[in-house]
Amino acid sequence: MEFLPNTEPERQYWFMDRLKSMIAEESIRAGRDLTYYIQTFGCQMNAKDSEKLAGVLENIGYREAGSENADFVIYNTCTVRENANTRVYGRIGYLGTLKAKNPFMKIALCGCMMQEPHEVEKIRKSYRFVDIVFGTHNIFKLAELIYEKMNSDKKQLIDVWDSSAEIVEDLPSARKFDFTYGCNNFCTYCIVPYVRGREKSRKPEDIVKEVQSLADQGVVEIMLLGQNVNSYGKGLENKCSFAELLQKVCKVEGIKRVRFMTPHPKDFSDDVIEVMKKEPKICAHVHLPVQSGSSRILKKMNRNYTKEKYLTLVEKIKSNLPDVSLTTDIIVGFPGETEEDFLETVDVVKKCGYDSAFTFIYSKRTGTPAAKFPDEVPEDVVKDRFERLLTVCKAESEKAAAKLTGKTVEVLVEGRDEGNNGMLTGRLSNNLLVHFEGCDKLIGKLVNVKLDECKGFYYLGSVSE
Numbered sequence: 001m002e003f004l005p006n007t008e009p010e011r012q013y014w015f016m017d018r019l020k021s022m023i024a025e026e027s028i029r030a031g032r033d034l035t036y037y038i039q040t041f042g043c044q045m046n047a048k049d050s051e052k053l054a055g056v057l058e059n060i061g062y063r064e065a066g067s068e069n070a071d072f073v074i075y076n077t078c079t080v081r082e083n084a085n086t087r088v089y090g091r092i093g094y095l096g097t098l099k100a101k102n103p104f105m106k107i108a109l110c111g112c113m114m115q116e117p118h119e120v121e122k123i124r125k126s127y128r129f130v131d132i133v134f135g136t137h138n139i140f141k142l143a144e145l146i147y148e149k150m151n152s153d154k155k156q157l158i159d160v161w162d163s164s165a166e167i168v169e170d171l172p173s174a175r176k177f178d179f180t181y182g183c184n185n186f187c188t189y190c191i192v193p194y195v196r197g198r199e200k201s202r203k204p205e206d207i208v209k210e211v212q213s214l215a216d217q218g219v220v221e222i223m224l225l226g227q228n229v230n231s232y233g234k235g236l237e238n239k240c241s242f243a244e245l246l247q248k249v250c251k252v253e254g255i256k257r258v259r260f261m262t263p264h265p266k267d268f269s270d271d272v273i274e275v276m277k278k279e280p281k282i283c284a285h286v287h288l289p290v291q292s293g294s295s296r297i298l299k300k301m302n303r304n305y306t307k308e309k310y311l312t313l314v315e316k317i318k319s320n321l322p323d324v325s326l327t328t329d330i331i332v333g334f335p336g337e338t339e340e341d342f343l344e345t346v347d348v349v350k351k352c353g354y355d356s357a358f359t360f361i362y363s364k365r366t367g368t369p370a371a372k373f374p375d376e377v378p379e380d381v382v383k384d385r386f387e388r389l390l391t392v393c394k395a396e397s398e399k400a401a402a403k404l405t406g407k408t409v410e411v412l413v414e415g416r417d418e419g420n421n422g423m424l425t426g427r428l429s430n431n432l433l434v435h436f437e438g439c440d441k442l443i444g445k446l447v448n449v450k451l452d453e454c455k456g457f458y459y460l461g462s463v464s465e
Contacts, residue, residue, distance in 0.1 A: 008168045015143040016059050023061035030104050035065035041078040049139045050076045055172030056142045071104045077113035085113055096129050108132040132157045137164035169206050201232050204240045208248050215254030221412055224260040230267035243271035250281045259283045266304040273320050285431040289329035293348030294341035297334055314352050325355040325430030333362040333382035335373035342385050349392050355400045357393040361386055402454045408464045411449040413442045434459040
């Protein structure tokens with residue numbers, strides 16, 4: 001009798017070991033290597049989860065394909081805004097046509113959208129060709145779910161957990177990010193706490209171990225990622241603050257750059273600012289979501305800070321970190337937003353001088369308190385405000401970026417940008433992009449680039465010898 005481990009990740013490796021031979025047999029029947037494709041919708045938390053899913057699929061014998069015309073397709077879904085759900089359904093129908101032509105094809109749906117029972121029920125009733133459905137809390141179970149599906153007569157395997165306190169380490173992954181999980185803030189417009197669960201912190205030693213592994217592979221930049229990185233340390237037996245974690249990660253030899261996202265303004269602490277001042281590896285970029293410039297609306301959003309407190313924090317950050325790039329998120333058209341509230345937001349944008357701003361029209365999400373708020377803002381008013389805000393944000397961004405024109409800066413080369421005649425694209429420490437001519441051997445390296453021309457949100461540059 002074979003022994004099935006009851007602890008993780010040993011249990012998942014047991015399933016992976018058996019799947020390797022099963023996938024190899026399917027490849028022989030297909031007469032080719034089997035392929036996979038993962039489409040990630042939404043935030044970088046989902047991108048991180050997709051890295052884990054890809055690691056498992058590669059471990060059991062699939063190789064990555066460049067499109068959905070593959071043998072195993074996973075949609076890692078988002079539900080922060082309604083249009084994210086709409087996009088997913090638009091693509092699922094297309095997968096059904098592909099599956100009808102490929103007897104080896106399997107389709108899986110996971111992520112935040114699958115944490116909503118009414119969406120899962122819709123999949124169960126209307127998209128029976130989807131093979132596996134799972135959520136955010138049991139991402140680590142992919143190998144087990146594939147094994148169960150391949151060894152059963154079930155048309156559709158649905159396994160969605162309401163919550164989980166477990167963080168499963170050491171699974172295969174094409175890793176780029178380290179992070180905390182979940183959110184405890186319950187902003188009234190946001191579905192994340194309901195689909196991602198409460199905050200959980202990885203052990204600092206596990207994070208440092210992973211960062212060291214990445215450094216050993218030649219990675220020079222990492223990102224510490226969480227719904228609220230300032231909350232790092234909650235739930236740990238041996239306390240470790242986010243500032244202390246930053247210091248530990250910066251000590252890893254081989255890592256040249258450290259980024260983090262996303263801090264919450266109500267929790268941004270002085271010790272993090274001090275670490276950023278002293279540690280040159282930490283990138284000069286802070287993404288500080290304001291969401292609204294109106295203290296009245298911020299209270300309705302349950303953001304737990306006022307316009308005045310936010311502006312004081314920005315002043316503190318900029319006075320201590322004069323070269324910092326500041327970016328933000330803004331929601332337009334929150335229920336009850338007046339013209340005066342909107343103008344308060346415009347005022348914050350002008351006073352902060354953001355390097356860039358991600359602006360969104362409020363999207364009602366079922367299950368959030370704001371979905372029941374009265375005084376919805378008329379659609380035409382929202383669109384008008386949105387366009388006006390974009391104009392102000394663009395002007396401020398161009399003003400902030402143009403200050404670097406003519407300077408030579410260190411850039412991490414990320415790849416080629418087909419939208420700019422195939423030029424190389426790289427990222428400055430402050431998160432701005434620059435496009436320039438160069439050879440492929442520069443990809444993944446830090447090079448000095450002269451910023452010749454500011455194009456508003458990015459630069460055109462040239463490699464400095």
